[in-house]
Amino acid sequence: MMRMIDFDTLFTIPPYALKKIEKEQLHKQYLDRLFEHHCNACKPYQQIVRVLGKNPPLPVRLFKKYDLRSTGNEEITKTMTSSGTSGQSVSKIYLDRATSARQTKALSKIVSDFTGKSRLPMLVIDSKAVLKNRNMFSARGAGILGFSMLGRDLTYALDENMNLDWKTIDAFCQKYYGQEVLMFGFTYIIWQHFYQTLKTRNKKLPLKGILIHGGGWKKLSELAVSEDEFRMELISVTQLQKVLNYYGMVEQTGSIFMECECGHLHASVFSDIQIFHPENFEIAEKNEQGLVCLTSLLPTSYPGHILLTEDEGEILGEDDCPCGRMGKYFKIYGRMRGAELRGCSDTYEQH
């Protein structure tokens, strides 16, 4: 069944070229086939469909409780895990060769739309130690590994204790002095372990080019750092021209949503976003805040093509971003507030 999905055609399309109607038609075709495939290949998915109907959005939390896979055990080459906050159970995402190859390819097409076709020297603001277990990838490890394909002369800026590796950084700066480089890392780690060290030492690194960062806004907002502040501060300790955020989740690796030069997150040809009104799950209009539902055309090894997140966001527009990219663009507000329920069963020690 899976072989019938023609992904080759999908990858011939430039990532931000399709207008609303073309994209809708394309997505409908792929989603129909993905639906059919996962129904046939994933029993729990089929049971959900039996009750909820065609192509129901799967709550991301479901991947924590159940092993959802649409491929045989022997086909699984990687298992990715979400970096759940301590004490919480983690999501497990099962990847086969074909799905992970597609994710890598999509990521490369998306990111090179921002960085250019040539592979830039790359500085990862993290420690190599994150990549230790190659079969069980954390979201952080997966992100690093995925992005590392997009650069050359991969260099890690932090040592195993998460301290700045000055020797390596200085060598990197010297080697590529005056050239464009690609920097990548997780928002919170960049702030905590890179920016703050540079700031306290009053140091400015001669790094030119582009920084792409993602994940961990929640932790950052606890420190009361806004997106703008993050961008300005990072530019102040380097010579970077662009600092771009991305939005994505381990459940849909590859088809990430990149922030453009206008500060908008963009859906690519591989992905889409819808905003739901929480009270009825009806689709919200542009500029209405609601629950984020994400589409990715990539996964065939697990039923993650339509996911209901627990994030809140808002569509800002479609096909008309000043940056020139087609498709929807949006912003994310972060996790939805937890519910407070009445009731007599509680744990008094917690209150």
Added chain:
Amino acid sequence: MSNIEYLIGSERLAKRVLPVYSDEAINFLSDLSSELLHASNIRAYPDVVSVAYWCRKGNLLKLREVYHSINRLGRGLAFHIAPSNIPVNFVFSYFFSLLAGNANIVRVPSKPFPQVDMICNAFRQVLPQHPQIAERTAFVAYPVNNEITAAFCKEADLRIIWGGDQTVAEMRQYPVKPKCIDIVFADRYSICILNGDAILECTAQDLKNLAENFYNDTYLMDQNACSSPQLILWRNGSNEAQTRFWDAVEKEAGNRYKLQGMTAVEKYIHLCEDAIEYPEIQSFVRQHGNLLYRIQLSELSKVETTALRGKGGYFYEYYLEDLGELCALINAKYQTITYFGVHPEELRQIILNNGLQGVDRIVPIGSAMNIGVFWDGYDIVTMLSRVVCTS
């Protein structure tokens, strides 16, 4: 000890106990009732109204007449752990123990509720005229603190522990006096039995009242109280009866319930989980957006029904061919059956004749939350007092 805030009373409590349903207690509670009913904003809090009504003199005298025994006395000092999510439960716990003749230390909900403030204010007004009661009453608030809890547990002759399985397990860790008696309120499960024929016979007004009562049993507490029905069992009638009932409930909830965004998400997640877990699901009906979820089950023989739990308007439905089927469903976790169009005595006989371990209350729809001296199968005042016999 520091960190303890005495909202009412102090650490000095009287050692001497009172008789059950003492004049002192009844007079005090009656004054408290009038004080509460005169509070300017009481109408905004139906749960405080229910507190005030419950401790009216008439009600208490009636209880005394039925259950009074001159040979019963309190047991000493009672320590109450109230649930933190229900604003008025703590004061009912106190009432029952006071009427049993005990002195009381009550840990009030740590979440701020205006109802708690209202009740404490009324106590402050009335207690000075009732010194005998004042020296037997302490309401305390303290942050999570094992030492304070341990100290109260050590002194207690009785512990009244609300809050479900986990709280009970935690409280059981503390050493107590050898003779200390615990009344514990564990996690329970409740159902509703509806006669479809009776629904079809309802006038529009009857139906509206029924829906309002059903709402009060369920949505009003986010369907998250032990006595809120989770499983709706149908007798007789047809699809038409079910539709008629749920349409009325939907209307009521649409007017009154504020569905939080995250509750809607939780309901949806729960539905997906149920779809995976239960092939018994025959169909699913969603009404008024995400306000009302109905999960219709075709078969219950392999289902542990007490695991069927929804929150915020998430109901399981099953059609009962015969009331006798209840015997196979009911286990020790079952607490309340709310009913409409079914004879309660018929239900009671099923429990009694079959020696079933569960179901302690069979009450009409709308009374699920009405707490009283009989609760969870306990005769609370009797359990909190002791009898002096001669021969």
